[in-house]
Amino acid sequence: xxxxxxxxxxxxxxxxxxxxxxxxxxxxxxxxxxxxxxxxxxxxxxxxxxxxxxxxxxxxxxxxxxxxxxxxxxxxxxxxxxxxxxxxxxxxxxxxxxxxxxxxxxxxxxxxxxxxxxxxxxxxxxxxxxxxxxxxxxxxxxxxxxxxxxxxxxxxxx
Numbered sequence: 001x002x003x004x005x006x007x008x009x010x011x012x013x014x015x016x017x018x019x020x021x022x023x024x025x026x027x028x029x030x031x032x033x034x035x036x037x038x039x040x041x042x043x044x045x046x047x048x049x050x051x052x053x054x055x056x057x058x059x060x061x062x063x064x065x066x067x068x069x070x071x072x073x074x075x076x077x078x079x080x081x082x083x084x085x086x087x088x089x090x091x092x093x094x095x096x097x098x099x100x101x102x103x104x105x106x107x108x109x110x111x112x113x114x115x116x117x118x119x120x121x122x123x124x125x126x127x128x129x130x131x132x133x134x135x136x137x138x139x140x141x142x143x144x145x146x147x148x149x150x151x152x153x154x155x156x157x158x
Contacts, residue, residue, distance in 0.1 A: 007095055009048045012040055019049055019056045027082035029117070030144055045103045046076065050083070050092045058083035060096040064107070076104050078114035094130060104158055113155035115141055127154045 012020060017037055024032060040047045040061050050058035060081045066074045078100065083093045097112075104112050115138065116123045128134060135153040142149035 005090060006051075006053050007090065007092055008051045008054075009095065009099055010051060012047045012049060014041065016049060016056070017041060020047070020059045020061065023049075023056065023059045023082050023084065024080055026084060028080060030142065032080075046100065048096060048099055050096055052087050052090060052092060057087040058092045058096060060100060062100055062112075064109070073110050074107075075111040075113060076100060076107075076109050078112065081114070093126065097130060101156070101158065110158050111155055112158070113153055115151040116154055117142060118150045118152060124152060124154070132156045 010016070017040065020040060021032075021037055043061070043063065046062040046064060048060050049056050050060075052058075058081075061079045063077050063079055064074065065077050078097070081093060081096060083096075100112060104110075113135075114127070114132075116127060118124075118137070124134065132154040133156070135155055138151045138153060140148035141151035
């Protein structure tokens, strides 16, 4: 760690939603609709921006999935997690995920999961390093890629 760095999380607001859009557009290989960003404003603690010494450098956006049959467990899905590449390795992604894990515990949610493109070995290794387990392969999950990209499900049981 570099001394004298401050990593802080902040809520999404109408005034900073453009920051989430920009970080996602730089880091992620897919784009999201205006309605997705509008919905991001109402998920509360399941969406956060990360700041490195007051510079916005990362973001996370999740959703709460409550099965309609009430037989399965409610879980949190990490829809996007992005940290600008020059700021990786400072614990920013970990701080964002830890925040979501903390929210899951407060909500009595027992599982947090995400999809990771099979070609993204850095992300696959990182999620496993922080305690997520690699699960099923979902063929063609990333439909907007040419050809469609496969993804692994990674999950953490709390």
